Amino acid sequence: MHTRTLGQDLRVSAIGLGAMGMSQSYGPNPGDRSDMIAVLRGAVDRGVTFFDTAEVYGPYVNEELVGESLAPVRDQVVIATKFGFRIENGASVGLNSRPEQIRAVAMASLERLGVETIDLFYQHRVDPQVPIEDVAGTVAELVQEGKVRCFGLSEAGAETIRRAHSVHPVSAVQSEYSLWTRDPESQVLPTCAALGIGFVPFSPLGKGFLTGAVNASTSFGPDDVRTTIPRFTAENRAANQVLVEHIATLAQAKGATPGQVALAWLLAQHPSVVPIPGTRRIARIEENVDATQLPLSADELSDLNELAGRVGVQGDRYNEHHMSLVDQ
Numbered sequence: 001m002h003t004r005t006l007g008q009d010l011r012v013s014a015i016g017l018g019a020m021g022m023s024q025s026y027g028p029n030p031g032d033r034s035d036m037i038a039v040l041r042g043a044v045d046r047g048v049t050f051f052d053t054a055e056v057y058g059p060y061v062n063e064e065l066v067g068e069s070l071a072p073v074r075d076q077v078v079i080a081t082k083f084g085f086r087i088e089n090g091a092s093v094g095l096n097s098r099p100e101q102i103r104a105v106a107m108a109s110l111e112r113l114g115v116e117t118i119d120l121f122y123q124h125r126v127d128p129q130v131p132i133e134d135v136a137g138t139v140a141e142l143v144q145e146g147k148v149r150c151f152g153l154s155e156a157g158a159e160t161i162r163r164a165h166s167v168h169p170v171s172a173v174q175s176e177y178s179l180w181t182r183d184p185e186s187q188v189l190p191t192c193a194a195l196g197i198g199f200v201p202f203s204p205l206g207k208g209f210l211t212g213a214v215n216a217s218t219s220f221g222p223d224d225v226r227t228t229i230p231r232f233t234a235e236n237r238a239a240n241q242v243l244v245e246h247i248a249t250l251a252q253a254k255g256a257t258p259g260q261v262a263l264a265w266l267l268a269q270h271p272s273v274v275p276i277p278g279t280r281r282i283a284r285i286e287e288n289v290d291a292t293q294l295p296l297s298a299d300e301l302s303d304l305n306e307l308a309g310r311v312g313v314q315g316d317r318y319n320e321h322h323m324s325l326v327d328q
Contacts, residue, residue, distance in 0.1 A: 001047025002292050004274050006198025007171025010120065010150050012078050014267060014292045016050030017043050017285065018202055018278035023062040025225040030280060033065065040069035042282045044077060046289050052174075052202070052276045053113075054082035054124055055105055056092050060112060067113035074115065080172075080200075081109050082154060084124035095325070097127035099138040106142055122152035122174055126327035132160050136167035143168070152200075157327040158187040161197065170197050174276075177201035179210060179262055179304060180231075180243060180313045193270060203317075204266050204275035207232070211259040212248050215241060231315030239314040246307050256294050259284075263291035265304055 002014040022036045023029060030036050040051070053066045063081060070077050083105035086096035109118060121142070123135055142148040150171035153161060164170050173192055177184050178201060192199045207226055208214045214226075216238035226232040231240070247258045254261070259277075266275045277288050296304075316323060 001049075001289060003049075004198070004272060006120070006200070006272065006274060007150060007169060007196065010078060010171050010198070012050035012274055013048050014274060015048065015263065015288050016052060016200070016274055016276040017048050018052045018276040019062055019066050020052070020054070020057045021278040022065060022280055023058045026278075026280075027221045027224050036065055036280065037069045039280060039282055039285070040066065041073070043285050044070070044073050046282075046285055048285065048289065049076060050078050050080070050274060050276065052080045052200075054122075055109055055112075056082070056085045056087060056124065059087050059090060059092070063109055063112040067115065071114055078119040079113060079115065080120035080122060080152065081113065081118055082122040082124035083109075084122075084127060084154075095125055095127040095129070097123055097130045097135050099130075099134060102135065102138045103142070106147055110147060117146060118148045120150045120152050120172060121148045122154045122172070123156070124154050125325045126153070126156050126160055132156075132164045133167050136164040136170075140168035155326045156188075158191040160327050161188065161191050161195070165195050165197065170195070172198040172200050172274075174200040174202055176203045176317055177266065177273075178204050178206050179247070179265055179308050180206050180240065181317050182308065183317075189270065192272070196272075198272040198274060199270065201266055201273065201275045202278075205259050205262055205277050209237070209240065210244060210247060210262040211257070212244055215244075228319050229315070229317065230319065231313065231317055233315060236315035240311075242311050243308060243313070247304070250300060250304070254294065256291075257287055259287060260291040260294050261296070261304075263288060264294040264296050265301065267292065268296055268301055 004014050053062045084097045085092040086094045139151045152172040154174040216234050220227050251258045251261045
């Protein structure tokens with residue numbers, strides 16, 4: 001596995017693993033927890049060293065799962081988790097990035113993960129009620145105390161990133177980014193590049209759509225988050241299929257899978273881009289890891305960019321409520 005650097009010194013595998021789906025959002029949760037422990041440990045065996053979780057996933061149980069799974073290899077991995085939601089009665093009910101809340105979450109996450117230091121501590125969503133300078137300052141104190149190693153932001157706009165970085169270095173910004181979600185390209189990616197900040201795309205495979213495993217006839221269960229996303233209505237999936245078909249054609253010509261092409265395209269965007277596809281299956285981890293070995297020519301990259309720009313994407317990437325939480 002190739003490695004990449006987030007910020008100044010956070011060295012991670014070029015492909016990470018998003019663990020959220022092991023505890024929520026994509027249909028019935030796995031019945032056997034030991035299966036997910038095996039997947040997480042299997043990822044390490046295949047070269048993955050970067051793992052993403054959050055207190056709100058579950059809530060709480062995902063951090064516990066990741067912590068237990070990676071305890072035997074703690075010195076080999078980088079674990080990212082997040083603060084920023086207010087959780088009541090087992091559900092997120094708003095945002096809260098007040099300094100005292102950040103500290104409380106850090107202490108609880110350390111315990112659930114079973115670690116002495118959180119490698120990367122993201123603000124999960126920007127809280128308009130709390131100046132970002134106060135957030136960055138609080139995380140800076142946690143860094144000085146040895147409880148946190150690096151500071152990150154998730155779904156933050158360019159101006160917020162600059163303001164936070166002026167108080168304490170931001171090592172990574174995490175946002176949705178893929179061939180069908182190009183929002184960060186206009187402002188966020190250039191800002192990160194200028195400031196030496198790593199960029200971590202979540203949903204790099206379009207929540208499964210870019211792998212070709214989802215089409216207009218796919219049926220989602222009632223507990224699948226995609227039922228709430230406008231982009232995943234049957235009509236919009238049908239309209240967006242042309243992009244997947246082009247990716248699949250290129251993949252076949254290269255002896256690869258559509259998902260590998262989608263990840264290889266992301267890796268080619270900048271040396272500090274580190275996608276974190278999620279999965280519950282070792283076979284998918286192996287497939288994703290192999291994307292680091294898939295070269296795309298300048299012409300192939302140009303064709304993908306041209307097509308994605310020309311056909312566009314039908315449907316928003318979040319519902320109205322979740323779009324309201326994205327910092328512009």
